[in-house]
Amino acid sequence: MKMTLPKITFWRAIFVVVLLFGAYATYLRFFHGLGASTNLSDNFPWGLWIGFDMLCGVMLAAGGFTLMAAVHVLNLKKYAPIGRPAVLTAFLGYLLVIGALLYDLGKPYNIWHPMIMWQPRSVMFEVGWCVMLYTTVLALEFAPIILERFHLEKPIRILHAISVPLIILGVVLSTLHQSSLGSLYLIVPGKLYPLWYTPMLPVLFFLSAIASGMGMTIFESTMSARHFDHALEAPLIRGLGRGMLVTLLIYGVVRFHDLISSGRIKYAFVQNYESTMFWVEVSLSIFIPVVLLLLPRVRENPISLYITSILMICGFVMNRMNVAMTGMERSAGVRYVPRWSEVVITLCIVGVGITIFTLATKYLPIFTHASAPQRVPERTVAATAQPVPELAR
């Protein structure tokens, strides 16, 4: 095989610059502390790293358990081809969340303490255990892909034998911690702004994670279809679009029923920073995607589905940031804007995620599995010149 240097493209150059700044930010964080590397303070102890890297990271990785449940529990076997990229995203996502946590924790070397210092009254303790166990489950769900690449049959057979209980365990663990990330904020009724504080937080976090998981799967499948030569799985994407619509409708009903029945909806009509952020958030996450998905023209077209998914994901990312940041500002009496080093570390984590995902789809049998089982895993990736007809238009 011929070794070639990677081409210098626009995005690669940007990524290298971000990595260099990231290295300096890392030095600041670990040698000069959180005060020198973040805009966090006694009044505002959780910022971008918790709001985005942690809450959004876990939410965006929800496609793994959603797809696994659909394919193996509900036996919707047609979704099997996109199960693998979803598991890869989830596994990568959780590893990156743990990586980000090492930046945010004041004493990262004590991250393992919940394993021996039990405190079952703490939501964080429960989230910690779930993330730890679920990352292990994801590693086992992902292992066959690597084993296949090296043609190791025996361990694959062992993993296959325990795959169903493993998948069910993964779905149970995900249900628990996806919702518990919302429960984290149940303890702050006096601090979180009423547009976001509700006893329903765990339910809302769980439902939005499922919708985002499906959205992310649509996003990835379309992105990879543009860059690799496998055909866009259009019927699957349409199916996911329908699933997304149903989940969004349920989420919207729960969200607004709760706001109206508790009377907290009145805060949405007060003219202030919070209500503006609220309306932008619910428009992006609920109203616009629901209206778009109700139109058959949008629902049937993979590209409009792709754009709709991006809008919805932005909406739910904003939801997490509103809970963690916007909604906590008024009670704290400060306006929190992340420092450059916080943003750069977050960008690094996203960049590392995209890079590993791209490399994995190149060198591991991620997109080849169930759609074309007869093919050899090591087919060339060079044939990207042929555009997919649906995308060419």
Place this chain on the structure above:
Amino acid sequence: MSKGILYDATLCIGCLECERACAKENHLPYTETLEKQKRTNEYKFTYVAAHENEKYMRRMCMHCEDPACASVCPVGALEKTKLGPVVYDASKCMGCRYCMIGCPFGIPKYEWSKAIPTVKKCILCHERVEAGKQTACAEACPTGATLFGERSALLAEGRKRLQENPTNYVNHIYGEKEVGGTSVMMLSSVPFEQFDLKPFQPQPLPELTGRVLAKIPQIVSLSATMLGGIYWITNRREAVERVEKTRERSQKDEK
């Protein structure tokens, strides 16, 4: 039995002796800048806020009966002791700062400037209390505005004062019932909200998360059973087909 503090703002003269004694006891610097700061931070665990007309209010960790900080801590670094103080073990702490988010009074503070930071807050001089002594601040108080003792005895004393001098006080012992009761309680002639002591429900905050956490065993057993059941039903059809096919084949073979 549980110890506590009763602070009577009407007796306080704002001499800041409690602040000085606290700094000395906890080996904290006490500079002029720190003296002027009317908030707690990593170097200051208590302060006396001044209101107009020489009205004062002392602030410190309230040492809740069911503290939110201890309930949210994933490693049990914060703990409510039987004697009353809410204490902190830095060696357990992993630095998640959930205690700072959870505390309704905004008490736990962080060493933001250190590479290896810890949480800082009043620990009600728990070593002195264990040795049978009173807290440094109570010992230093020249007027008896900060009174240390059994929580139940302090409550009775507070009620007595409210009854004997109703015109002197707002008719409320702050900390008797707030967030389920606190070991540190206050009496004042100025409404408490003017000192940012918010009205809280008598329900301890950890119950809000506890209600959800209590459902976990149910969620786990129910969802695992349901998923297993759904799997069995949705996959049975295929299994049946497979068995039928092999049976047909073997019948053909027999013929």
